[in-house]
Amino acid sequence: MQKTVLVPYARLPQAHHDRHVLTSTVDVFGAAHWLLAERAPQPGGDVLPFDALVVSVDPGGNVELTELSAVRARWPHLDRLPDGEFVVAASRARRYEDANQVQVFDALGRETSSFSVGDAIEHLLVDEAGHIWVGHFDENPAGIRRWSATGQLTWTSDDAHIPGLFDCYALNVSNTAAWACPYTDFPLVEIRPDRPERPVRVWANRVRGAKAVAVHGDLVAFYGGYREEQERLALGELAETSVTPTDVGLLTLSDGAAPGRRRVVGRGSRIYVQAEPFTTWGVFDLSS
Structure with a gap:
């Protein structure tokens, strides 16, 4: 089976490897961010506010540090807003902390607002307009x-007629x-809420269990799957109502090894992959 190698993309500077990586992401403009704490969260322990450090590496390799004060999420999601603010969200929303599930921090690391988006967050991604x-x-x-x-609901899939939407396995923003x-x-599924004539388009697809998706024109790539297909990279083309499979292979680290336990982020034509110990990002670009 053909192997496609991830291209090295961004690396957490060595000076910060002594901290615990709570989470990491690549934003819509291509900058990589790591949310770091002094130690790993303790399962079953009390959720107490703690200070955290965001280390950002832009596509040019420039490094920026932002200290966040009083982070409340034990198992957080992270992304950056276009104006430089950061969003940190707890993946689970307990009743007693629901209103504070999502925290927005300004460029100086101070909390400016908090709100809830609901329990069981699988993906949280910010777009170029700040949604x-x-x-x-x-x-x-x-x-x-x-x-x-600011926590206002601006679009929901409730009436979008997306077939079998019980779990958002893959999301690309x-x-x-x-x-x-x-x-x-x-x-x-393509979702464009600002296109009133057809905000949602759906293509039938035979690839099961993908954890990330990338789209470039009429080309599409699905990464991941069940059991022995965890490293599968399935390629296809968009027809009128379905995805036509064109090729299938494996996506590997730069040394040819399987990523194993990893994070994935889909952004347009790109799938970013971060394997343990979560200090480096690699990228597959469908456009290339």
């Missing part, structure tokens, strides 16, 4: 929703649009 896209896993039937940076591949039917 916050949230895809939920199956413990929350909300599916996929879009929020403003680029520009102001989103692409998804949800469980259980795994259709490829």
